[in-house]
Amino acid sequence: MNQKERMMAELPYKAWLDGLSEERIQNKLKIYDYNLLRPDEVKKMEEMIKDILGKTGENIFVEQPFHCDYGKNIEVGNNFFANYNCTILDVGKVIIGENVQLAPNVSIYTAGHPVHPKSRNSGYEYGIKVTIGSNVWIGGSVVINPGVNIGNNVVIGSGSVVTKDIPDNVIAVGNPCKVVREITDTDRKYYYKNREFDVDDY
Numbered sequence: 001m002n003q004k005e006r007m008m009a010e011l012p013y014k015a016w017l018d019g020l021s022e023e024r025i026q027n028k029l030k031i032y033d034y035n036l037l038r039p040d041e042v043k044k045m046e047e048m049i050k051d052i053l054g055k056t057g058e059n060i061f062v063e064q065p066f067h068c069d070y071g072k073n074i075e076v077g078n079n080f081f082a083n084y085n086c087t088i089l090d091v092g093k094v095i096i097g098e099n100v101q102l103a104p105n106v107s108i109y110t111a112g113h114p115v116h117p118k119s120r121n122s123g124y125e126y127g128i129k130v131t132i133g134s135n136v137w138i139g140g141s142v143v144i145n146p147g148v149n150i151g152n153n154v155v156i157g158s159g160s161v162v163t164k165d166i167p168d169n170v171i172a173v174g175n176p177c178k179v180v181r182e183i184t185d186t187d188r189k190y191y192y193k194n195r196e197f198d199v200d201d202y
Contacts, residue, residue, distance in 0.1 A: 012124040027071045035065045092127030097134030105141040112146045
């Protein structure tokens with residue numbers, strides 16, 4: 001098993017061997033070009049982000065600047081939006097469902113290092129897959145750590161650090177991120193806290 005195969009198998013691997021450094025450089029060049037596109041070059045943005053990411057649905061928009069390691073290890077469904085300064089360390093797979101919104105400064109980390117200093121200094125690191133379900137809103141400056149699974153219909157409050165799995169249909173916040181309550185049908189009539197919609201087409 002070479003180092004890339006070890007990386008994708010979630011085993012300890014060395015990130016500078018077996019062509020991995022070259023793959024990251026190739027992707028960084030694409031990211032560099034993407035981040036320098038003019039704001040009115042929307043069609044080109046769409047084409048380039050679909051080339052950078054591994055698998056995409058329709059209606060994908062990623063605000064600049066955007067950063068990732070390989071790009072091809074990221075899969076997103078239909079109606080995906082990432083706001084400014086999204087960072088995805090995709091040494092492991094990142095699989096995101098449909099109708100997902102990422103607020104500014106969201107960071108998704110599949111990458112990690114051993115805890116013991118001697119093991120860490122050996123140069124070995126790892127990547128553990130992150131999955132995010134459908135109909136999910138991730139608030140500003142949220143950090144999602146390796147191995148986390150976030151369910152469907154979830155809201156993660158801004159500033160949270162997600163270290164453990166989050167089930168379906170909940171609001172979760174904090175550091176470490178914890179479920180604070182379930183999302184119910186009662187929530188449908190509100191657009192913000194206790195403020196009700198004054199329109200009928202929501």
